[in-house]
Amino acid sequence: METAFRRVEQQTVTRTWWKEAIAYQIYPRSFNDSNGDGIGDLRGIIEKLDYLEDLGIDVIWICPMYKSPNDDNGYDISDYQGIMEEFGTMEDFDALLQAVHARGMKLLLDLVVNHTSDEHPWFVESRQSIDSPKRDWYIWRDGQGGEPPNNWASIFGGSAWELDPETNQYYLHVFSKKQPDLNWENGDVRTAVYDMVNWWLDKGIDGFRVDAISHIKKKPTDTMLPSPDGKKYVTAFSMYSNIDGIHEYLQEMKRKTFANYDIMTVGETNGIEPEAADLWMGADNGAMNMAFHFDHVDIMRQSRLAPLDVVELKRIFDKWQQGLLETGWNALYIENHDMVRAVSLVGDENHYWRESATALGMMYFFMHGTPFIYQGQEIGMKNVPLPSIHDYDDVATKNEYFERIANGMSEIDSMQQVWGTSRDNVRTPIQWDASPHAGFSTVTPWMPVHEEYETLNVEAQAKDAHSILSFYKTMIRLRRAEETFTYGSYRDVLPDHRQAFVYERAFEDKRFLIVTNLTANPATVTLPDVVTGTLVLTNELDPEPIDTETFLLKPFEARLYRL
Incomplete structure (x- = not known):
């Protein structure tokens, strides 16, 4: 049988500190x-x-x-x-x-x-008048019949253009209307x-x-x-x-x-x-x-x-x-x-x-x-x-919520979208300990902590x-100790498996196999060869040895082998 776990020809490596960093x-x-x-x-x-x-x-x-x-x-x-x-x-x-x-x-x-920001001195000066020395530092255009210069959408929803009533021109903002784009042509x-x-x-x-x-x-x-x-x-x-x-x-x-x-x-x-x-x-x-x-x-x-x-x-x-x-x-x-x-x-x-x-x-x-x-x-x-859109801080979350409502979606369905997609999900305070406010602060934080913080x-x-x-x-510690994880080759061992992600890293005379089940169901895995080597790390408290080509991974089981 042709083994999958073979030595791989190495690419030329250039060592530097930022490649080796965590x-x-x-x-x-x-x-x-x-x-x-x-x-x-x-x-x-x-x-x-x-x-x-x-x-x-x-x-x-x-x-x-x-x-x-x-x-x-x-x-x-x-x-x-x-x-x-x-x-x-x-x-x-x-x-x-x-x-x-x-x-x-x-x-x-x-x-x-x-x-x-639209409050940066550059933009404050740019919007003073069409003749401002910094007018061309941002992207200004005339509208068309009372509408924006074009129909481009902002990444945060709505038009990518905002009308400045003082000069009656529009400025471009790929993100929020309070984030005017700089003109890099200047x-x-x-x-x-x-x-x-x-x-x-x-x-x-x-x-x-x-x-x-x-x-x-x-x-x-x-x-x-x-x-x-x-x-x-x-x-x-x-x-x-x-x-x-x-x-x-x-x-x-x-x-x-x-x-x-x-x-x-x-x-x-x-x-x-x-x-x-x-x-x-x-x-x-x-x-x-x-x-x-x-x-x-x-x-x-x-x-x-x-x-x-x-x-x-x-x-x-x-x-x-x-x-x-x-x-x-x-x-x-x-x-x-x-x-x-x-x-x-x-x-x-x-x-x-x-x-x-x-x-x-x-x-x-x-x-x-x-x-x-x-x-x-x-x-x-x-x-x-969080229970209400008013509990959220993220400008994109709020824009998208109200845009969905305007397009006919119910409030509860729009909140379902918020719960699953809002960037505020990763912006709540770190949960340091079981004390009030999760040890993040001695007072009520700017955003609520997760209810499971204790x-x-x-x-x-x-x-x-x-x-x-x-x-x-x-x-x-493993990544720092083994150059293979920084400079080694990469090969997907089972690209067509619908549950398991198995890949090999190889460098000089060292090889490692990373085996993960990315589903909540057991996964039967058949490798091209028997895994022979040392189990270096696993998330299973009582791991079963792998000594055959076909074996069963528990839900979300993860293993790292030194081959």
């Missing part, structure tokens, strides 16, 4: 409140750095903490070089940076330069952005996660889109995502900023394909080190309406794993601030909570790329359904050797 994403408003106002802050992050160091984190990525009116939770920036008052001061930030570096960790910031805009980027890098930060960067180039705004379903505003990704010419801007930004520092850069690159990897994240030509793609997220989100398509999920991961093995680098994740909790979406939070949270973790954590953990993921935090929290899991938190700590 990253952790912090949503500061919900991480830890140090001053008792119900809102997380920078000093609160400092208080929890020992926790992150003990977890095994190398890189911390903090969502925006810049000055902002907070229409989109900080992604609408009014001052790139100021700190939001609720989060602290620049002195607090400097103390955080120093404390992170003292522990041997790195700090990434969010770089949000597709748009600003060289002065780019220079101002680069100056700001270098200011932060000179301060000593270790890189950026670059927000919505695939949207900075737009197609001509006189383009109307067909509307086969009769909708007034039409999804317009093809008008402002990965448009020809974008790489001229990206390469210029790299030359004038990123390339001059030893940093880590991660692009949020909706809509790209592996074939474009060289320009986005190639070792020599890439504008950034790595990128977040969304293909697997789309498959996961479809599981709200039907069982998870495990075969398609594996196909997507294989496409990116193989596509970037030689050129580019993957940023690995299953949760972030724009998603819902993975264990609630594609796991089984009611019957197999621990099993599914750990299986999903193992499924992605040992792939080729740099793994990211979103705060609370490491303890299996769940979605938090049992589902960090403190309880830290004491349990079989907890989700303990499982993540073990995965992190």
Whole structure:
């Protein structure tokens, strides 16, 4: 019999610190409140750095903490070089940076330069008059017969254009109407952005996660889109995502900023394909080190309406794993601030909570790329359904809710959508312990904590050797100890199996097999050969040995073998 577990020819590897790192994403408003106002802050992050160091984190990525009116939770920036008052001061930030570096960790910031807040001084000046020196810093157009310049829809719902009554022109906003898009065609805009980027890098930060960067180039705004379903505003990704010419801007930004520092850069690159990897994240030509793609997220989100398509999920991961093995680098994740909790979406939070949270973790954590953990993921935090739309904070959630109501959906059906899709599901406070407000704050937090916080929290899991938190700590130690998980080849062993995700990592003389059942039903698995080796990690408390080619996996069972 031809064995599946054979030595694989290795690609050339270039070792660097950001490939070998374990990253952790912090949503500061919900991480830890140090001053008792119900809102997380920078000093609160400092208080929890020992926790992150003990977890095994190398890189911390903090969502925006810049000055902002907070229409989109900080992604609408009014001052790139100021700190939001609720989060602290620049002195607090400097103390955080120093404390992170003292522990041997790195700090990434969010770089949000597709748009600003409408309260940013640049936009305030731009909207003063049609003749403003900064008018062309944003994208302004005349309307057509009392309507917007075209029928492009915003990603957050409704028109992508907002009328400014003072000048009687419309400005473009791919996201919220309080997030006007910068005009990257204007060289002065780019220079101002680069100056700001270098200011932060000179301060000593270790890189950026670059927000919505695939949207900075737009197609001509006189383009109307067909509307086969009769909708007034039409999804317009093809008008402002990965448009020809974008790489001229990206390469210029790299030359004038990123390339001059030893940093880590991660692009949020909706809509790209592996074939474009060289320009986005190639070792020599890439504008950034790595990128977040969304293909697997789309498959996961479809599981709200039907069982998870495990075969398609594996196909997507294989496409990116193989596509970037030689050129580019993957940023690995299953949760972030724009998603819902993975264990609630594609796991089984009611019957197999621990099993599914750990299986999903193992499924992605040992792939080729740099793994990211979103705060609370490491303890299996769940979605938090709130009773009323008025309990929600997210601008996209509210826009979509009321748009569905306007289109005839009932309030209860629209709330069902909110409970399953709102980004606020991952923005509730971290559950640190069983004290009031889950130890996040001494007062009522800005968003409610999950009702199960007294049992589902960090403190309880830290004491349990079989907890989700303990499982993540073990995965992190394994990943750090074995170069195979960083630099090894990747191969999907059973691409057509409808329940099991089984893949092999190989590097030099070492091979590992990752075996996960991603369903709530037992899975019969037949491998091309008998697994011979050592069981290194499993989420089963009493694992049965595998000594045949065909064996049974329990619901959401996960195993890692050294072959």
